Amino acid sequence: MKLPALKIPKKPSEMSRRDFLQSGAAATIVLAPGVTLMAYGAKADAAPADAAKRYGLLIDVNKCSKDCTACVSACSKEHGWQDTGHPETDAQWIRKIDLVDKANGHEVSLPVMCQHCESPPCVDVCPTGASFKRVDGIVLVDKHTCIGCRYCMMACPYKARSFVHEPLTDQKSYSPRGKGTVESCTLCVHRVDKGGTPACVEACDATGNGAMLFGDLNDPESEIAKQVATYQSTALRADLGLNPGVRYQNL
Amino acid sequence: MLRLLSLVLLGFALLAGPMVAQDIYPVVPKPAFGKPHPEGNLFMRVNHMDLLIHDRDLTMRNGDREISYSLAECLTCHAVEGPDAMPVSVESDQHFCRVCHDYAAVKIDCFQCHNSKPDAASLARLKPDEADAADIAAYLKKVEE
Numbered sequence: 001m002k003l004p005a006l007k008i009p010k011k012p013s014e015m016s017r018r019d020f021l022q023s024g025a026a027a028t029i030v031l032a033p034g035v036t037l038m039a040y041g042a043k044a045d046a047a048p049a050d051a052a053k054r055y056g057l058l059i060d061v062n063k064c065s066k067d068c069t070a071c072v073s074a075c076s077k078e079h080g081w082q083d084t085g086h087p088e089t090d091a092q093w094i095r096k097i098d099l100v101d102k103a104n105g106h107e108v109s110l111p112v113m114c115q116h117c118e119s120p121p122c123v124d125v126c127p128t129g130a131s132f133k134r135v136d137g138i139v140l141v142d143k144h145t146c147i148g149c150r151y152c153m154m155a156c157p158y159k160a161r162s163f164v165h166e167p168l169t170d171q172k173s174y175s176p177r178g179k180g181t182v183e184s185c186t187l188c189v190h191r192v193d194k195g196g197t198p199a200c201v202e203a204c205d206a207t208g209n210g211a212m213l214f215g216d217l218n219d220p221e222s223e224i225a226k227q228v229a230t231y232q233s234t235a236l237r238a239d240l241g242l243n244p245g246v247r248y249q250n251l
Numbered sequence: 252m253l254r255l256l257s258l259v260l261l262g263f264a265l266l267a268g269p270m271v272a273q274d275i276y277p278v279v280p281k282p283a284f285g286k287p288h289p290e291g292n293l294f295m296r297v298n299h300m301d302l303l304i305h306d307r308d309l310t311m312r313n314g315d316r317e318i319s320y321s322l323a324e325c326l327t328c329h330a331v332e333g334p335d336a337m338p339v340s341v342e343s344d345q346h347f348c349r350v351c352h353d354y355a356a357v358k359i360d361c362f363q364c365h366n367s368k369p370d371a372a373s374l375a376r377l378k379p380d381e382a383d384a385a386d387i388a389a390y391l392k393k394v395e396e
Contacts, residue, residue, distance in 0.1 A: 178364030
């Protein structure tokens with residue numbers, strides 16, 4: 001367990017020797033009783049959000065079956081959003097979209113959620129800095145600073161964000177949600193930080209369809225990077241040049 | 252005469268002062284399990300909000316989930332059981348955070364988004380102590396013999 005990088009406001013004059021030794025700024029080795037060796041400088045915190053990574057999803061539309069909503073229900077269960085009978089205002093982090101090619105009747109079905117853009121419009125427009133992109137490419141809402149203005153919802157070309165209209169109780173401890181804030185797919189950041197995969201991907205694998213692949217797009221050894229390099233894939237609304245982290249195959 | 256009366260009243264007030272103070276101070280619920288804070292309760296009373304706000308920014312922005320003193324951690328050890336033996340929510344004035352915050356008249360914003368009750372999973376994880384597990388294993392072994 002690491003202690004938080006807490007800076008208790010204390011003037012140096014008030015700082016006792018004991019405080020200094022406890023502050024972690026000095027590592028102390030006792031050589032002999034009364035003789036100590038001290039090394040200065042705290043070691044750098046290794047943060048799990050790694051700037052060398054770019055997390056993404058690859059969705060094979062051919063493998064996604066039309067009647068299956070396993071990813072949607074898994075997300076709803078994981079994060080605690082649900083249908084409350086108000087479809088116009090209910091939160092929806094991920095949805096299934098059915099597309100029909102009018103020319104030949106070819107039907108496809110695909111899940112659409114926050115696309116975790118490289119240059120996210122939601123971040124551009126946020127007046128408080130609540131909408132932000134982590135260094136590893138995951139786009140999130142910091143609800144501590146979100147004022148619920150919903151500019152990001154307007155800016156998002158994927159309609160990926162929802163606004164919470166009703167007071168909520170019994171949220172998940174890893175996924176706080178509250179009235180008056182905007183929310184969207186977090187790419188299950190609480191799982192990813194612990195080395196896991198998002199709940200939707202897990203659920204898709206459990207159905208046997210295996211249409212969703214999660215991984216680090218920057219790592220050439222990862223399955224997702226190999227797939228993207230080998231086979232044609234596309235971004236939704238690629239014309240916008242947002243370079244989403246979520247890509248689709250066979251669309 | 253009036254001066255004497257006021258003196259007597261003042262004397263009473265001074266005597267009654269500590270007794271009244273005992274009654275109006277909040278009775279902070281003791282955690283049912285978990286180890287005491289090494290920094291001491293006074294440190295936590297003064298600094299808990301700073302610990303939480305640092306934790307919140309580091310976790311939210313940098314994804315650092317290994318920091319001690321997350322809100323979920325506080326709520327797990329400091330859960331107050333209601334009449335149904337389940338942790339009470341912040342709706343109840345028995346809730347650990349509310350006891351002092353009501354007294355100090357400081358509004359808590361945390362629970363507009365965060366759950367004020369511990370996850371069932373975290374409660375189950377924290378309740379059996381490692382020391383207890385060893386004791387239980389030793390006891391069971393003895394019973395078997």
